[in-house]
Amino acid sequence: MKKIKSLIAILPLLILLFSACGKVDTYTPPNSGIFGKVVDAQTGLPLESRSPNGGSIRLLQQDPKYPSPGPIDIILQAKTNYNAELLFAGTYKVVPRDGPFQYFGDTVKAVLPPNGKTQVDFKVDPYYRIAASVVDSTFTYTITAPTSNTSKMQEIIFLVGKSPILDESVSSNTTGMYINLWKKSVSGVADNTILGISGTYNIGWVTTHLPKGEYYFRVGARTSVARYNYSPVIKATVH
Structure with missing residues (x-):
């Protein structure tokens, strides 16, 4: 008899619980x-x-x-x-x-x-447009800028690597490490002596401590107010 009374007492709670579980969730996830x-x-x-x-x-x-x-x-x-x-x-x-x-x-x-x-x-x-080519380990590059860019160019960088993913975050110019980034400061050089004028840069392959062969190359440039613009990645062979 006590068990029957106990079941009768909790029956309304069970009905309420199952009713709550039966409610439809109307939340629409982002799609x-x-x-x-x-x-x-x-x-x-x-x-x-x-x-x-x-x-x-x-x-x-x-x-x-x-x-x-x-x-x-x-x-x-x-x-x-x-x-x-x-x-x-x-x-x-x-x-x-x-x-x-x-x-x-x-x-x-x-x-x-x-x-x-x-x-x-x-x-x-873009702040800069960069065209580049590579023969052996020498870059030839030309940097141009739209008239809307009134910021001074600060730096040009030269990159080399075994992977086509090349930017300043995966490169190093720290002595004692795998060196594949070279920086050329131009903050004190007039932009009109750089922009639209073909330039060359030889990285000195011996400094990389890498064997000769096929590699990927890239040139980057930045102002003091923006991130680097890059040339397309270039595949070339170092002889």
Whole structure:
């Protein structure tokens, strides 16, 4: 009899518990996305950069319920394209930032649909455009700049490696280490004696302590206010 009374006493609690478990969760997980590219406004080509730390795309959601939204930053890839998924559907302001370029446009309004992706591309001015070639271990390079770049050039760097992933973050010019980065300070040199003029630089292969053979090469340049712009990666043989 006591067991029956106990079961009767807890029966309402069991009914309440199972009712709660039977409720449908109405939360919709994020299922939207955005993708695109950042290109040189003059050439229409992707910029030569690095990733990460080669710039980002910033999203700010526009929703009256959230008047001060936190920014969402999407990393630009080395060829200045980007892609992000698992975002909430809605309206966003989108802008490129913090890269080796200047953007003179307005923020772009982008509507991200449920279960879909929106493409947003940007045209920017890189600080520098760099063309380069390599014969043996000697670079020949030309650096140009758009008229919008009024910043002074600070440094030119020369890179070599076994991998085509080449930027200042994976290179070293520290004595005693695998040396594959050489710096040329030009902060005290007038830009008009550098820009548009073909230059050469020999790295002195013996300083690398590497065997001769096939390697990848790259030239970079930066101002005091921006990250490095790069030449395309070059594959060449050291004889």
